[in-house]
Amino acid sequence: MFSIFDLSLQLNAFPIKKAKSDLDKIVALSPQEKKQFIENQKQAIVDYHLQNNAFYQNLVGSKEYKNWEDLPVLNKTNLQIPLKNRISKGFTIQNCYINKTSGSSGEPFIFAKDKYTHALTWASNMYRFGSFGIDFNRSLQARFYGIALDFIGYRKERFKDFLSKRYRFPVFDLSDAVLEKILKKFENTKFDYLNGYTSSIVLFAKFLRKRNLILKEICPTLKVCMVTSEMLFEDDRKLLEMQFGIPIVNEYGASELDLIAFENPENGWRINSETLFVEILDENNQVLPYGSAGRIVITSLFNKAHPFIRYDIGDIGILDEKSTLEKPILKQLIGRTNDVAILPSGKKSPGLTFYYVTKSIIEDDGNVKEFVIKQQKIDSFEIEYVSETELDLSQIQKIEQVITLYLEPNLNFEFIRKDTLERTARGKLKQFTSFL
Structure with missing residues (x-):
């Protein structure tokens, strides 16, 4: 039986049931099978876009594909043309999931995902959050995020929050008076977890420290806190652990792709190799060995509506020396290339x-x-x-x-x-x- 979150996706024609089933099969692959799966998906997504996407054909300069390393690296500047000029044959703004990147790199653009890929993104989120006992259909989230401030946009976000079992604390004003109200909400609500921007959640933890309060004692139902979108420094992690009294999990994602890396319960920053392929490249677009810092370049293995193939996300990072093709580990996220x-x-x-x-x-x-x-x-x-x-x-x-x-x-x-x-x-x- 569908729960409200799954049902809302299904009603919007995002095939979440199939996506969950397919993801389970990928997760269950042996290391050897997973390697083959990644190579097959890389080949299939490039072939698809070379046949069906004029923008990508033009970028590659041919419909033929021989070597992965010869494929161009896609950057955000390439994508700052109208979406209709980048979308694949058979896809339209009406039959895709359309959104805009946050622009934190200084280069925002509109992107498309086919509906299956968007459902797979949600299945991937559910799978990773599930390892901490969080169920999107039942667990209540305390959300520290921005929100549209125009009337329609605001109502739309609040309705989406209702369907997604989230209560949102907008982060534009986090004065002590506002943080006092947030604290009251935790006293009277059975939240299961926190999720949101690192800086805002850290600010709330400092407010608790000043009052000598532990959030878990105020809201005993809390299980975990996931921080995202901004750097989490080690001393901030310690502060959050101390003031919240629950595990702190660092996630790294991009709206145009998926969750890229997520700390697992053993504290490794596991890269999502089920729906993405991640490379670290030098300034000449050469692949760097594990342990070296370079540009993070990502391929979406499933998105047919829009090519994200060897896409330079604008961040610098290091893959751990212990990484393998089927089980890559993010050792360090250093920051943005333009910073x-x-x-x-x-x-x-x-x-x-x-x-x-x-x-x-x-x-x-x-x-x-x-x-x-x-x-x-x-x-x-x-x-x-x-x-x-x-x-x-x-x-x-x-x-x-x-x-x-x-x-x-x-x-x-x-x-x-x-x-x-x-x-x-x-x-x-x-x-x-x-x-x-």
């Missing part, structure tokens, strides 16, 4: 290095709630922060000394205290931005 600071010496440093170094000092006393770093010139940075009291000269000097140690000397910093920080339209907090 690199170029310094006066010519040195390039991931912007998150600044964030991480600054974070380790700035939050010692719990005064600073959130901060972001912006590179305005090659030697000039702004640090915008929200705090109870302004940073004093000794704190500022300490931050500058540590950054000199980790990066290089003679960099200029301006510290700007704010009431709130600017978030994307969806409520994400961009931790480092370079305006060079």
